[in-house]
Amino acid sequence: MTQFEPVIGIEVHAQLKTNTKLFCRCSTQFGGEPNAHTCPRCLGMPGALPVLNQTAVEFAIKAGLALNCDIQHKSVFARKNYFYPDLPKGYQISQFELPICLNGHLDIELPDGSTKRIGITRIHMEEDAGKLVHQGAEAIAGSTHSFVDLNRAGVPLIEIVSEPDIRSAEEARIYMETLQLILRYVGVCDGNLEEGSLRADANVSLRPVGTTPFGTRTETKNINSFRSLERAINSEITRQTALILSGGKVIQQTRNYHDNTQTTTVLRDKEDSHDYRYFPDPDLLPLLVSQTQIDAVKTTLPELPNAQRKRYMEQLGLSEFEAMVLVQDIPMNHYFTAVLDQNPQIDKTELAKWLVGDINAALKEANKGFDNCPIQIAHTASLLTLLTTGKISGKMAKAFIPDMIQTQKSPDDLLAASGGGQIDNSDDLGPIIDQILTQNPDVAEKIKAGKTQSANFLMGQVMKATGGRAKPDLVIDLILKKVTG
Ligand SMILES: [Zn+2]
Structure with missing residues (x-):
């Protein structure tokens, strides 16, 4: 065949x-x-x-x-x-x-x-x-x-x-x-x-397959989404294949695509x-x-998407995923560029990660977007600085974002209101963990028996007790040390 x-x-x-x-x-x-x-x-x-x-x-x-x-x-x-x-x-x-x-x-x-x-x-x-x-x-x-x-x-x-x-x-x-x-x-x-x-x-x-001359073509119109473009072409390929295999001939025509039936019908014989x-x-x-x-006009051309995506990966060190999301979301990309322009020292990969991830999600949750973003550029920059200098944990940053959107408060104000920064020393965390362990002896037993992932439950309790301010890896370390001891 x-x-x-x-x-x-x-x-x-x-x-x-x-x-x-x-x-x-x-x-x-x-x-x-x-x-x-x-x-x-x-x-x-x-x-x-x-x-x-x-x-x-x-x-x-x-x-x-x-x-x-x-x-x-x-x-x-x-x-x-x-x-x-x-x-x-x-x-x-x-x-x-x-x-x-x-x-x-x-x-x-x-x-x-x-x-x-x-x-x-x-x-x-x-x-x-x-x-x-x-x-x-x-x-x-x-x-x-x-x-x-x-x-x-x-x-x-x-x-x-x-x-x-x-x-x-x-x-x-x-x-x-x-x-x-x-x-x-x-x-x-x-x-x-x-x-x-x-x-x-x-x-x-x-x-x-293997021949050079073109067959008779049809032109399909009325395509109004990427999905219907793909479907319209596939339906036309199927129709023409069946027609040719049954001994028929394709006629040069203009055809209309119908999304509900995923078929094309003749609109008119194709004009020349x-x-x-x-x-x-x-x-x-x-x-x-x-x-x-x-x-x-050439001087007004911006960097084009492909070139920019490559630069984001090769020069800024962004992951392929984050570079792709940024390039496809023009308002988010403008915001990213604006934060970088005003804060050239900022950790670019962390910035991209937070914009693409939690900030984007929180904006969507609030029915907002990066065009007219309610979070000031300076506030996003200070959030990143607090994070990368270890003053706040990722969990705290995540908790700040909806507040930054709703109240437009700076992360520094939110940090002050929360009672302080990340608790990252064993002197302060030790007593809290001891208390949690006493309250959850069964979980401590499980960890002792080798189910170390149960420590995550205890970490959740520690986070609750500290308002999310405990340094997560240190908490896990301390829990394991104390239990297996
Ligand atoms: Zn007119």
Whole structure:
């Protein structure tokens, strides 16, 4: 039986995080009263002329640089002609023959630890269409009537087109996740899949393993989560495989993915680009970008996620897990950097450990996050200093954190209020342990009989008696010494 190999390319539409639309000054904010964010330009009124948003151009260049593209000194806006009720002009302004970015790549890390390079064919700028809201059904089929909301019409997008270098649904998901993180890092897109600011279409075809020519591909749309991207591709691979094995032929189509049934259905037979009758938009001059402009954008690029993760591990000594969590949680990462910047002497690995672990957990518990973190940076730094100098135990630090979130008190104040620092000498701990041992003779017997882990129970009692201030390893030492004696 013939074995098939999937050939996958992904087209990602990313909404640029500008305040205003691509060719007018209407707000790009999500939501709002239907058609409130509109003007004669984005409503396609006769005679209204487009004026290009400079920030959108900078963001497109920034995305292109972050994805290793060649930024084009000349690109051209073209009209993509088609009719749909959410497209008032009857054409979409896009870029066709001369897009702003070409020949990039993105390295993704696979679960086995290897790296795979996915080519990026091009990035072009375009305006978004509006939205149809159907009444009486989810989709147009079965609905009684539909409304048109043009708030989204004219919002700036970049379309990032990958090479067909992807070979599995999992690779596609990792590609999309990596792309989302990079776009968020460089600050050009909020990467919010639920609000549609990042959308993926998957081109899938099959070919017999070991052969080079591509099979006929389908394009699957309506994918709004990483999970549905993976599922949509797998369902398309299954469908095409069954079709080919039963003697059928894959037809070039645009298909819709349905998450509830995890299947795709035909939306329309796939159009070719010539069907759109692209031509340069006579209302817009060619977009000329100088090397000076590109270099200026380059200086605003932050360190990218992969490089930062490596630096965190190699230079700061963070574990792979902590480095990964920090890189994926941008607000936490900013907080980490801010603490380090203001306290360069601080123990970086301990700081990362506490941010990723207990502080993060306590913030979540309090329904808060690292953006607008209620714990002052100076307080986090002093908590770490108290810890690493042995003035407080880990247990005490853990107990302080919810208080630091709720009351915004400094750890020094909390320490003073708790009656003092860590008890770390046998003179003070000895009598307390003696008392606990007297109260728990059965446990002492167990320890004597070799069940040393029972000492943990006694340590709990000592901690209770000292308000968590006893030094844990010393307590265990003393208990064992006293019992086995
Ligand atoms: Zn407008």
